[in-house]
Amino acid sequence: QNEKELQDVVKRQEEKMLQLIDKSGEVTRLKGEVSQLKRSLQRAETEAKVLWEEMQKQEPKVDTAYVQERVLLRQEVDKLRLLLLEKEDENRLLFNKH
Numbered sequence: 225q226n227e228k229e230l231q232d233v234v235k236r237q238e239e240k241m242l243q244l245i246d247k248s249g250e251v252t253r254l255k256g257e258v259s260q261l262k263r264s265l266q267r268a269e270t271e272a273k274v275l276w277e278e279m280q281k282q283e284p285k286v287d288t289a290y291v292q293e294r295v296l297l298r299q300e301v302d303k304l305r306l307l308l309l310e311k312e313d314e315n316r317l318l319f320n321k322h
Contacts, residue, residue: 279286
């Protein structure tokens with residue numbers, strides 16, 4: 225009886241270790257993804273800055289208020305899209321748990 229209990233405990237520990245290894249791999253993958261996203265963000269910010277500077281030099285003058293409004297609206301759409309994706313992910317995780 226004790227040997228059976230010991231085998232069960234060892235088996236559960238092995239399963240927990242495998243789960244931790246899986247999670248560790250996922251964390252490493254996500255860290256890489258975050259790093260890549262940070263580089264993409266930095267590149268996009270640089271491009272936006274250069275384009276904005278070039279646009280301000282244009283003749284005849286571009287309506288910068290209109291462009292600024294469009295940029296703000298696009299940012300809002302992107303923010304809402306991201307919130308939607310996050311909620312869908314949360315729902316998927318909740319669904320997968322049950």
